[in-house]
Amino acid sequence: xxxxxxxxxxxxxxxxxxxAHAQTDAGVVAGMRAKATFAGGCFWCMEPPFDxxxxxxxxxxxxxxxxxxxxxYEEVSSGGTGHYEAVQIVFDPTKVTYPQLLEVFWHxxxxxxxxxxxxxxxxxxxxxxxxxxxxxxxAAEKSKRALDAxxxxxxxxxxxxxxxxxxxxxxxxxxNYYEKNxxxxxxxxxxxxxxxxxxQVWGEDAGH
Numbered sequence: 001x002x003x004x005x006x007x008x009x010x011x012x013x014x015x016x017x018x019x020a021h022a023q024t025d026a027g028v029v030a031g032m033r034a035k036a037t038f039a040g041g042c043f044w045c046m047e048p049p050f051d052x053x054x055x056x057x058x059x060x061x062x063x064x065x066x067x068x069x070x071x072x073y074e075e076v077s078s079g080g081t082g083h084y085e086a087v088q089i090v091f092d093p094t095k096v097t098y099p100q101l102l103e104v105f106w107h108x109x110x111x112x113x114x115x116x117x118x119x120x121x122x123x124x125x126x127x128x129x130x131x132x133x134x135x136x137x138x139a140a141e142k143s144k145r146a147l148d149a150x151x152x153x154x155x156x157x158x159x160x161x162x163x164x165x166x167x168x169x170x171x172x173x174x175x176n177y178y179e180k181n182x183x184x185x186x187x188x189x190x191x192x193x194x195x196x197x198x199x200q201v202w203g204e205d206a207g208h
Contacts, residue, residue, distance in 0.1 A: 033057060034093050036101050037064060037130040037164050039084035040109040041117025044177040044185060045194055046087040049108045049207045055095025060088045061170045061177075064130055065162065073171055079122045086130065088167050098136055102143045105129065108207035110197055111147075114158040119192040130164040137161060153201070 040046045043061035050059050063076050066083030076083045089101065109127045110117060116125040129144075131137035140161045148157055169175075178185040189195065198206035 032092060032094055033090050034098070035132050035164075036089045036091065036098060036136070037086055037132065037167060038089070038101075038105045039064070039086040039126065039128040039130070040105065041085065041120050041125045041127070041194075042188075042192070043085040043087050043170065043174065045189055046108065047176065048178050049104050050087065050089050050101070053091075053096050053100070053104065055092045057090040057092060059090075060167075061174045062086060062088060062168050063170060064088075064165055064167045065128065069166075069168075071168060073174065076124050079124050081124075083124060083168075084126060084128055085124055085170075086128070086167070088169075098139050099143060102129070102140060104207060106143070106147060107202050107205050108198065109159070110201055111157040111159045112153060112155050112201070118194045118197055127159040129159060129161045130167075131161060132164045137163075 038046065047059040047061060050056050062085075063071050063081070063083040064086045066076070066081040068075065068081040068083070071081045071083055075081050076085065091101065111127055114126065116122050117127065129140045131140055144157055144159070144161065147153065173180075195206070195208060198208070
């Protein structure tokens with residue numbers, strides 16, 4: 001009986017460990033929540049389209065992909081750290097899937113521009129998908145291949161798919177900027193001609 005009990009406990013521990021590994025590989029953080037990280041130019045403009053999705057728990061503007069710890073906005077915006085402006089999303093994968101997040105991402109960026117986004121130029125404003133697991137990388141690559149194969153776009157997509165590295169949340173005044181400063185946000189978005197270019201690239205499917 002003691003041996004059977006010991007084997008049962010060992011098997012249970014193995015199953016718990018396997019489940020924990022599977023959740024980690026899927027990017028699950030806690031309570032069936034997962035992370036996704038996308039760079040799409042100005043991070044102010046990448047929060048709204050994800051915030052409106054059922055199943056998205058939170059969006060955080062920040063910096064990823066560079067080689068300097070705890071970068072500040074002034075450093076990143078100067079283009080000297082190698083970081084991208086990005087948005088990190090916490091979501092419930094039982095309510096919204098990663099492929100659905102990818103669809104929203106594509107329709108809210110110009111994936112043909114390798115030098116920045118809209119009026120914002122420089123490496124810090126380039127597009128990128130940062131995968132948190134092998135599953136996310138496979139889904140992103142599949143999505144990118146399908147979009148290229150569809151010939152929907154006049155040129156090949158230049159958006160890279162990269163491994164997620166340390167993400168640093170941006171300063172508080174950047175978080176939910178579109179809600180805190182709606183007039184300034186609308187003025188910036190219009191002046192940068194973001195929506196005009198999105199409609200040019202995506203037509204009726206353009207994100208806003």
